[in-house]
Amino acid sequence: MKTLGKKIRLLRHQKGWSQEDVAKRLDISIPAFSKIETGITDINLSRLEQIANLFDMSVVSLLTFNDAEYEQKYQSELENVNKKLMDRETEVIDLQKKVIELFEELRQSKATA
Template sequence: MKTLGKKIRLLRHQRGWSQEDVAKRLDISIPAFSKIETGITDINLSRLEQISILFDMTVVQLLTFNDAEQEQKYSNELDSVSKRLSDRDTEVIDLQKKVIELYEELRLNKVTA
């Protein structure tokens, strides 16, 4: 249920509403709504329907809201991080080659000196 609370919080933020705004619209206390968002309180079906209507969604839309987006976002982030890691690996290998070259140059200079 914590992910549902996060979805509700995200929807609330997208609309620029405070917890107080939503609590008033649902006719519940601010602490009660806060517990819904944090996942402390499980949401019954009638409350779920009330929340979905408030956000102009069906219950199914509310329950699945942002799931595909999140998966795509995480996939994109993973691709980006993998690319950066690959770039760093290449940099490390290049630096290792330079260190070896410099070591060999120093070693040869010592031998000839």
């Protein structure tokens, strides 16, 4: 059941929902939902149907949801985000260099004045 809980957590993150959001929608406590996600609690069929409906899926789709498919789907998006992050890091380094250069110029101009 741990893999089912992992799938549910992955779907919850995909929707941008907190555990509290899902627990409220399922009309259960947050700790009860947390136990579902961690695999501590086995899920009965009615709860499974309720969770599947929450994610607009059939029970079969929920049970067969594949993490690898999810990863493939978002791999290019992740690569784009990483590239943007690297570009931003380069910009920050360039700006830091410029600040240092300006500081040195300012210090030299004060020393000669």
